[in-house]
Amino acid sequence: MTSMAPEERIGSHVKRAEQALLAAKNAACKPAAVTVPQYAALLWLAEKPGISAAALARLCGVTPPTMNTVLKNLQERGLIERTPHEWHRNVLETRLTDEGRAVMELADAGAVRVERALAAAFTEEERELLIELLGRCAEVLDAQR
Amino acid sequence: MTSMAPEERIGSHVKRAEQALLAAKNAACKPAAVTVPQYAALLWLAEKPGISAAALARLCGVTPPTMNTVLKNLQERGLIERTPHEWHRNVLETRLTDEGRAVMELADAGAVRVERALAAAFTEEERELLIELLGRCAEVLDAQR
């Protein structure tokens, strides 16, 4: 027998947790009318104003075309603005608008609420252990490729 | 300060592990020329022949329209066949074709290889602990909604 039962697959449990996380964050972002990827981009933009789309993509863990899609939607809603870089003409500097910052803060409140509820389910020791084990997952899986 | 550092957010680490998992499984499924969601559907279909699309969606943790999309692509490639149910005319019974089974087995070999490599990174005790902690994540997050 080459196969493996789903419950034995660590991957199933990782996926399940991630799905629940995405659903919870999505609900938390709903009052701000942004998606989770949009919220993630806005959050990083608040911290690093003027960042390039490619660098933002790296921070968010997506590819540049993906970030391009997300930014296009944010720009259409007027939550960000993109202006050519002073020296590197090929680079577009991306910044939050005032409305973008307000929306980000609203979404962040919901997201932090979810994270706090999640953290409350563990002791400090468990929390650190979980993070360590998840880090090892990512490490091993990245090496697999 | 209402915000929270990314490294402190358990969610970031869950997401990162899931991303690495998806990338590794995607690479593992590449020889069989199927996507990870397609592989998941094929795997369940092998275990439950004749299952309805809605039930399959529940097993795979996606919505019926999503499963519809996946099945449509699988059907176009001739990996599955869908026939009307004998009694319940509204239900379509879905089954693997011979080619579908072969493709599933090829993809499964790669997927199991990834899972074994992942499992090898942990002691038996760590593995059980990780699964327990991830289960608690899903539980808490589902309750959040």
Add this chain to the structure above:
DNA sequence: GAATCTATGTTAGAGCTCTAATGTATGGCA
């Protein structure tokens, strides 16, 4: 100076994902 490397940005195309809405079929119940 010209070729090359590196980084950014963009487009095209395929596929997955969701919510919302609609249609259809089956079974139970008044």
Add this chain to the structure above:
DNA sequence: TGCCATACATTAGAGCTCTAACATAGATTC
């Protein structure tokens, strides 16, 4: 019989995601 609840299937529309390919600009190197 007719109404209703449940379940399945599908369509529409929006959005995210990837790979592949191409274009551009700046930096390095010969």
